[in-house]
Amino acid sequence: MNDLDGGTATVRLVVSGLGAIGGSLLRLIADRDHGVDLRVVAAVDSSGAIVDDGGIDPARLAAHKAAGGRAVDLPGVTVAGTTVGDVLATGVRADLLVEAGPGDLETGGAGLAAVRVARAAGIPVVLAAKAPLVLAWDELTGPGPAVAYSACTGGALPTVTLLRATLTSARALRVEAALNGTSAYVLRLVEDGLDLATAVERAQRLGIAEPDPSWDLDGWDAACKLVLIANATLGARARLGDVDVRGVSGVTRDELLRARANGHRIVPLATAVPEADGWRLAVGPAELPDAHPLARMDPEEMGIVVHTDIAGRLAATTHEPDAIPSAAAVLRDILTLARAA
Numbered sequence: 001m002n003d004l005d006g007g008t009a010t011v012r013l014v015v016s017g018l019g020a021i022g023g024s025l026l027r028l029i030a031d032r033d034h035g036v037d038l039r040v041v042a043a044v045d046s047s048g049a050i051v052d053d054g055g056i057d058p059a060r061l062a063a064h065k066a067a068g069g070r071a072v073d074l075p076g077v078t079v080a081g082t083t084v085g086d087v088l089a090t091g092v093r094a095d096l097l098v099e100a101g102p103g104d105l106e107t108g109g110a111g112l113a114a115v116r117v118a119r120a121a122g123i124p125v126v127l128a129a130k131a132p133l134v135l136a137w138d139e140l141t142g143p144g145p146a147v148a149y150s151a152c153t154g155g156a157l158p159t160v161t162l163l164r165a166t167l168t169s170a171r172a173l174r175v176e177a178a179l180n181g182t183s184a185y186v187l188r189l190v191e192d193g194l195d196l197a198t199a200v201e202r203a204q205r206l207g208i209a210e211p212d213p214s215w216d217l218d219g220w221d222a223a224c225k226l227v228l229i230a231n232a233t234l235g236a237r238a239r240l241g242d243v244d245v246r247g248v249s250g251v252t253r254d255e256l257l258r259a260r261a262n263g264h265r266i267v268p269l270a271t272a273v274p275e276a277d278g279w280r281l282a283v284g285p286a287e288l289p290d291a292h293p294l295a296r297m298d299p300e301e302m303g304i305v306v307h308t309d310i311a312g313r314l315a316a317t318t319h320e321p322d323a324i325p326s327a328a329a330v331l332r333d334i335l336t337l338a339r340a341a
C-alpha cells in the first residue's frame, strides 16, 4: 500500500462482491477525488474473477453490473478463475481486499476463504460481509494484516466509534440499538398497510436487504452486528449462539397500530445488558414509548442509544435510504487503512 506513483499514493484494490455494496463502492471510488489513487485491479462476482493490473475503470464496471452484466463479460479484462485465491495466484499486485459478497453463517463460505487467503498473502481486508468476522473473531482481530469492519456494525452508523469513545471513562448500563434497517423499514410499511412480501420487495429495491432477506427478518443480521459491537467495545467474547434472537415477521399490523394508539412504537431492537458474568445479548421486536430516540426514527433510519453511569444517555442515528451510506463506511475503512500505511 501507499506506492507512490507520480506523487499520488496508490492503493490496489480487489473487490469481491459487486452487488448493492460493491457497486455503490465502485461509484463512490469513481465519483470523487479521495486524495489517494484507489485502483481496482481485480473484481469478483458470482460469475467469476476479473483482473487488470493497470486498473479496471470503476465507473465502467459499476455501469456494466447495474445493467445486469456479469463481471466476466466486461470487455478488455482477463478472466482469472472464480475466487480471490485465483486472483492472487495470477500475481497481480494487490494492497487491499474488500469483501462484499454474501455471507455464510455456517462455514463462512467464499467470504471467509477470501479473507484468509488475502491475509496469508499479507493483504489487509475491509469487510462489508459480517459472517467471516462473526465466525472467526479471534483469528481476524488477532495478529496479521488489519481487518476493518465499519460497515458490519450498522452501515454508516458509527456504533463502535461512539461506544469506544464513550466507554473510555464511563460504564455502559445498557446498550439499545436498531441495527437492521430492513426490519425497521418493513415494520413501518406494514404499519402503513402494506403486506409483508411487498414491503420486503421495496427494501430489496433500495438495496438494503440482505442477499437472503430472511437474515434481516429473522433477526440474524442484527444479531451478527450485536455480536461484533459487543466484542469490539464491551469486552465480550460473544458468538451468534449467545444471542437470544427473535425476528419481526410475526409482528402484525394490528399489534403495530395498537402500540401507536398507546403512544408507543414497535421497533426491531438489539440490546446488550451487563450481567455478573458478561453481557446478555438479545434481538427482537420491542415496544418503546414515542419519546425514546429509537421510536422517533424515520423508517429508513438506524440508531443506537447507550445508557451510562457517568456520561448520561448518548444517542446517534443514521438515515440510510439505500446502500450508499454502507458503501461509504467501506470507503472510510479503505481510506483509514491507506492513510495509516
Ligand SMILES: NC(=O)C1=CN([C@@H]2O[C@H](COP(=O)(O)OP(=O)(O)OC[C@H]3O[C@@H](n4cnc5c(N)ncnc54)[C@H](O)[C@@H]3O)[C@@H](O)[C@H]2O)C=CC1
Residues within 6 Å of the ligand: 016, 017, 018, 019, 020, 021, 022, 044, 045, 046, 047, 100, 101, 102, 103, 110, 128, 129, 130, 151, 152, 155, 207, 208, 209, 210, 211, 322, 323, 326
Ligand atoms: N446492502 C447493504 O445495505 C449492506 C450489506 N452488507 C453486507 O455486504 C454483503 C453484500 O451485500 P449486498 O451488496 O447487499 O448483496 P448483493 O446481493 O446485492 O450482492 C452480492 C454480490 O456478491 C456476488 N457474489 C455471489 N457469490 C460470490 C462469490 N462466491 N464470490 C464473490 N462474489 C460473490 C454477487 O454476484 C453479487 O455481486 C453482504 O454480506 C451484506 O451482509 C453490509 C452492510 C450493508
Ligand SMILES: N[C@@H](CC=O)C(=O)O
Residues within 6 Å of the ligand: 151, 154, 155, 179, 180, 181, 182, 183, 208, 209, 210, 216, 221, 326
Ligand atoms: N441488511 C442490512 C444491511 C446491512 O447491514 C440492514 O437491513 O440493515
